[in-house]
Amino acid sequence: MADENQIAETTKKFQIQHDRPNCIGCAACAAVAPDFWTMSDDGKSDIVGCRKRDDEWEELDVEEKDYQINKEAADSCPVNVIHIINKQTGEKII
Ligand code: SF4
Numbered sequence: 103m104a105d106e107n108q109i110a111e112t113t114k115k116f117q118i119q120h121d122r123p124n125c126i127g128c129a130a131c132a133a134v135a136p137d138f139w140t141m142s143d144d145g146k147s148d149i150v151g152c153r154k155r156d157d158e159w160e161e162l163d164v165e166e167k168d169y170q171i172n173k174e175a176a177d178s179c180p181v182n183v184i185h186i187i188n189k190q191t192g193e194k195i196i
Contacts, residue, residue, distance in 0.1 A: 118152075119187065120183060128181075130178040134175045173196065
């Protein structure tokens with residue numbers, strides 16, 4: 103029997119990255135994609151359920167169905183601190 107967690111991981115084709123140190127806290131991402139972006143008490147945004155890196159960037163792997171809404175969030179960011187990577191090709195989409 104296939105491992106369901108393994109299948110779930112392989113369907114997560116994209117990685118959202120948040121350059122949190124340079125976030126200006128405008129809240130556009132949280133307005134556009136509230137299921138994925140939330141505002142924190144320190145005035146900056148967070149990716150919901152993310153991994154926090156040592157350099158204070160945040161990362162979250164998402165499935166293809168969640169790409170578009172996060173692309174819209176990235177497009178809405180006035181300082182371009184939201185990035186999306188295609189994990190299969192390594193392409194930096196934004
Ligand atoms: S849209 Fe960009 S600058 Fe504004 S809160 Fe979100 S990540 Fe930060």
